[in-house]
Every structure is written in C-alpha cells, then in structure tokens.
Amino acid sequence: MHILKKSWWTETTESLARIDYRLFGTLLLFGLLPTAYITVRINFLGNIPDSWGYNIASQLTWLNVSYEVVFEALMLPMFYLIGKHIGDSKHFNNTVSNALVLTIALYLILSAITIFAARPMIVFMLQEAHTVDATVSYIRLETVAIMLSAIVRLFTIIFIVIKRERILLILLFVQLAASVLFDSLFISQLPISLEIGVNGIAFTNILVNIILIGISVVALRKASVRLFDRGFTIDFTWLKSWLRVGGLSGLENFVRNAAFILMVLRLVNAVQQQGNFWVTNNFIWGWLLLPVLALGELIRRETAAEPESIRLQARGWFALTTIIILIWIISIPFWDWFISRIMNVAAVDVIVRLSLIxxxxxVVFAYNNVMDSVFYGAGRTDLMLYQSLIVNIVFYGSAFILYRRGVFTPDLTAIAIMFGLGIFLDSVITYFMYRRFVQVRNTGS
Known part of the structure; x- marks a missing residue:
C-alpha cells in the first residue's frame, strides 16, 4: 500500500503544535522580567555622574564568564542527570540532594579563590588603574551573590524538570519585587536611597538570592521533593555520571571562555571600550536572545525527559527560531529609541552599530542554540567539547598569534567581527555533528 508522504509544511506545523508553549512561555517570562529590570539598573547606572558605574559593573562580565565554566559543568548536565530519574521519587530526591551538595562544594571553592585573587585578576584584565580598588570591592561582593545564585539556579532547574510553572512564576515576581526594592534603597537617585554606588548592585543580588533560596526550599517540600531525607546517601555512581558528562561540558566551556577572556574581554578593556561592550552585550543577550535562550531551556528539558521529542519536535524548534529572527529584523528601527530612552545610554550610535554588525x-547562533541544547539534553557533551577545541585552538589561537605579531590591530568593531566569526565557525561544525547525531539516532548506524 502506498503511503503519502506529508508535505514539509504539514510536518513543520505538526511539529510546532507539539511544543509545550505553556512551559516555553513560563521560561520566556522567567527571563523577560529580570532582563527588563537589568535594563532599569543600567538606567540607574547611567544617572551616576561619571562613567565608573558602567566600567566597574562591566567587569562582572569576565567574572561571570569564569564562573560559567563551573555552571556549564554543573548545571547544564543536570537536565539530563536529574531528568532521567523523574519517574522514581526515591532516586529523584537523592539525586537532587547530591546535586545540591556538589553545587555548594564547588562554588565555595571557586568563591574562595576569586575573593583572594580578585586584585591580580582585575589588574591582568587591564582595568583602568583609578578604578581598581572599587572594582576589587565590587567583585568580592558579587562573588558571594553568584554563589547564592547558583543554588537558586539549581532549584530552578528542578522546578523546570518537574514542570512546576506556578512556582517558577512566584520566584520570578519575588525576584523582581525584591530587586526593585533593594536597588531603590541602594543605588537609585530617589530620596530614600543610600546612594552607595555600584556596590549596591551586589548587595541587592545577595539579599534577593537569600530570599529566593528560602522560598525554593519551602516550595520543594510542597512539591514532595525531599532534600536530605532519611534515606539520603552520597551516590558515587551518580557523581561518576556527573563527572563524565559534566567534566566534558566544563572542559569545553573552559576552552571556550579562556579564549573569550583573552581575545575579547581583555582586548575590549585594552581599547577602553568595556562600558560600551557591556551595554551591547546586555542588549543582545538580555533582549534579542531572550526567546532563543528560553527555547534552549525547553529543548534541554524535553530532550532529557522525553528523548523521542528530538524526532517529533526538532522541526518545530527550528521553525520557532526562524519566527524569532524575523521579529528581530522587524524590531531594528526601534533599537535606537530603546537604547537611548529605555536603557538611558548616551553612546547610542556605538551600541546600535555594534548590534547590527x-x-x-x-542569527547563526540562534540555530546553533537548538542543536547545542539537544546535545546537552541527550548528555552528549563530548560533541560540544570537540567543536570547542577546534574553534578556540585553531581560530582564536591564530587570531592571538596575529595580534602578538602586530598584524591584527584591535578596535571595538574588529573585536566584534572576530567574535562573530568564531560563532559562525562553531555553528558550521555543530551543524555537521548534529546531522551525524540525528542520523545515528534514526538508523542506529
């Protein structure tokens, strides 16, 4: 009997229909409101009389990039490592408890190193000499906030895996309300403000994360997730699985971010454009990429908990990414107004030009995000490592040699193009790996 093959359009619309838009919407909102508030925070910094606020706050970028190595080694594999136990409450509770122990231990070690080594790291990153002392103070405070936020992030992943959208929304609104309250008290120009400058951002982050941890612990108990229950044991088999999956993820991220720090952030500091680069990154990663990153979270969850979703939903994920890109293009005429009026940034032309470059x-990264998220959800962090080694050793290694020999003279535009070419090369490699990955899954060969 002859079976009619479905058209491309039919397959795409059916795949789009299978996407869990309720969870996607929750994840989108979970990113949107904090991003909106970070924009308000940038507005506050824009009211500080000199440029120190932007330049000091921008140094958190390289700190976050450094911590991202631990984050990707620890957190991203959790979708796979926690998700596969979702049907067994006893193993699930023990896995979550082990994950919390591991998170606290790793971030305590990293935080201690950062606090003691803050000054030499800041000097190495070529921060302007007259802001070094203030930057050291800010970085040390933010280190505490980042450690607390890691615990919140783990709890968030658990709520995503067990699909507790309501709890995610509660955490979101509490985070937003508390951030508004404490930033108004610490860094705004309001009559009630203590006006303690950029350190107020760190104080806000510390207090907000403490509140979110308290709410999360209570919410987990109500969701029947028991942390450190009577049957809790250190699961060395699980830790071994994490070391295998997370170790590769962390190594991949270390290679990628080491190249980013040395060949992007350090050069941006050298040409004294760290403030503009930071604001541009906040606009792109905070606003343009917001739905792309939310989709990535959804894909990691679906791929880990329901492996068949790769076959049933992948076409829809790529189609949804295309829709997001079209929205970007339509929004271009409004960027100038948004950056100048909403973000309160003076160097509008520079930010818009960098964003357009x-x-x-x-656009390439957005499609790459779908493929990378599938790899993470399926526990194939080895594939991530291969592409990272190729791009960062060959491409950024060559760029570094050219820079040291004086062939490559960096300015803000050249640095942005170099970074973009790295993204493009990474995506090309990912595409061929993804094709092979899907072929093996479908045929077993």
Whole structure:
C-alpha cells in the first residue's frame, strides 16, 4: 500500500503544535522580567555622574564568564542527570540532594579563590588603574551573590524538570519585587536611597538570592521533593555520571571562555571600550536572545525527559527560531529609541552599530542554540567539547598569534567581527555533528 508522504509544511506545523508553549512561555517570562529590570539598573547606572558605574559593573562580565565554566559543568548536565530519574521519587530526591551538595562544594571553592585573587585578576584584565580598588570591592561582593545564585539556579532547574510553572512564576515576581526594592534603597537617585554606588548592585543580588533560596526550599517540600531525607546517601555512581558528562561540558566551556577572556574581554578593556561592550552585550543577550535562550531551556528539558521529542519536535524548534529572527529584523528601527530612552545610554550610535554588525552572527547562533541544547539534553557533551577545541585552538589561537605579531590591530568593531566569526565557525561544525547525531539516532548506524 502506498503511503503519502506529508508535505514539509504539514510536518513543520505538526511539529510546532507539539511544543509545550505553556512551559516555553513560563521560561520566556522567567527571563523577560529580570532582563527588563537589568535594563532599569543600567538606567540607574547611567544617572551616576561619571562613567565608573558602567566600567566597574562591566567587569562582572569576565567574572561571570569564569564562573560559567563551573555552571556549564554543573548545571547544564543536570537536565539530563536529574531528568532521567523523574519517574522514581526515591532516586529523584537523592539525586537532587547530591546535586545540591556538589553545587555548594564547588562554588565555595571557586568563591574562595576569586575573593583572594580578585586584585591580580582585575589588574591582568587591564582595568583602568583609578578604578581598581572599587572594582576589587565590587567583585568580592558579587562573588558571594553568584554563589547564592547558583543554588537558586539549581532549584530552578528542578522546578523546570518537574514542570512546576506556578512556582517558577512566584520566584520570578519575588525576584523582581525584591530587586526593585533593594536597588531603590541602594543605588537609585530617589530620596530614600543610600546612594552607595555600584556596590549596591551586589548587595541587592545577595539579599534577593537569600530570599529566593528560602522560598525554593519551602516550595520543594510542597512539591514532595525531599532534600536530605532519611534515606539520603552520597551516590558515587551518580557523581561518576556527573563527572563524565559534566567534566566534558566544563572542559569545553573552559576552552571556550579562556579564549573569550583573552581575545575579547581583555582586548575590549585594552581599547577602553568595556562600558560600551557591556551595554551591547546586555542588549543582545538580555533582549534579542531572550526567546532563543528560553527555547534552549525547553529543548534541554524535553530532550532529557522525553528523548523521542528530538524526532517529533526538532522541526518545530527550528521553525520557532526562524519566527524569532524575523521579529528581530522587524524590531531594528526601534533599537535606537530603546537604547537611548529605555536603557538611558548616551553612546547610542556605538551600541546600535555594534548590534547590527553582530546581528548576522547571532542569527547563526540562534540555530546553533537548538542543536547545542539537544546535545546537552541527550548528555552528549563530548560533541560540544570537540567543536570547542577546534574553534578556540585553531581560530582564536591564530587570531592571538596575529595580534602578538602586530598584524591584527584591535578596535571595538574588529573585536566584534572576530567574535562573530568564531560563532559562525562553531555553528558550521555543530551543524555537521548534529546531522551525524540525528542520523545515528534514526538508523542506529
């Protein structure tokens, strides 16, 4: 009997219909409101009389990039490592408890190193000499906030895996309300403000994360997730699985971010454009990529908990990414107004120009995000490592040699193009790996 093959359009619409839009919407909102508030925070910094606020706050970028190595080694594999136990409450509770122990231990070690080594790291990153002392103070405070936020992030992943959208929304609104309250008290120009400057951002982050941890612990108990229950044991088999999956993820991220720090952030500091680069990154990663990153969270969850979703939903994930990109293009005429009026940034022309230069590269990144998220959800962090080694050793290694020999003279535009070409090369390699990955899954060969 002859079976009619479905058209491309039919397969795409059916795949789009299978996407869990309720969870996607929750994840989108979970990113949107904090991003909106970070924009308000940038507005507050824009009211500080000199440029120190932007330049000091921008140094958190390289700190976050450094911590991202631990984050990707620890957190991203959790979708796979926790998700596969979702049907067994006893193993699930023990896995979650082991994950919490591991999170606290790793971040305590990293935080101690950062606090003691803050000054030499800041000097190495070529921060302006007259802001070094203030930057050291800010970085040390933010280190505490980042450690607390890691615990919140783990709890968030658990709520995503067990699909507790309501709890995620509660955490979101509490985070937003508390951030508004404490930033108004610490860094705003309001009559009630203590006006303690950029350190107020760190104090806000510390207090907000403490509140979120308290709410999360209570919410987990109500969701029947028991942390450190009577049957709790250190699961060395699980830790071994994490070391295998997370170790590769962390190594991949270390290679990628080491190249980013040395060849992007350090050069941006050298040309004294760290403030503009930081604001541009906040606009692109906070606003343009927001739905892309939310989709990535959804894909990691679905791929880990329901492996068949790769076959049933992948076409829809790529189609939804295309829709997001079209929205970017439509929004371009409004960027100037948004950056100048909403973000309160003076160097509007610089930010818009950098964003437009980067846009094509981030279109490629958006599709790459779908493929990378599938790899993470399926526990195939080895594939991530291969592509990272190729791009960062060959491409950024060559760029570094050219820079040291004086062939490559960096300015903000050249740095942005170099970074974009790195994204493009990474995506090309990912595409061929993804094709092979899907072929093996479908045919077993």
């Amino acid at each position: 980067s846009l094509g590269f981030y």
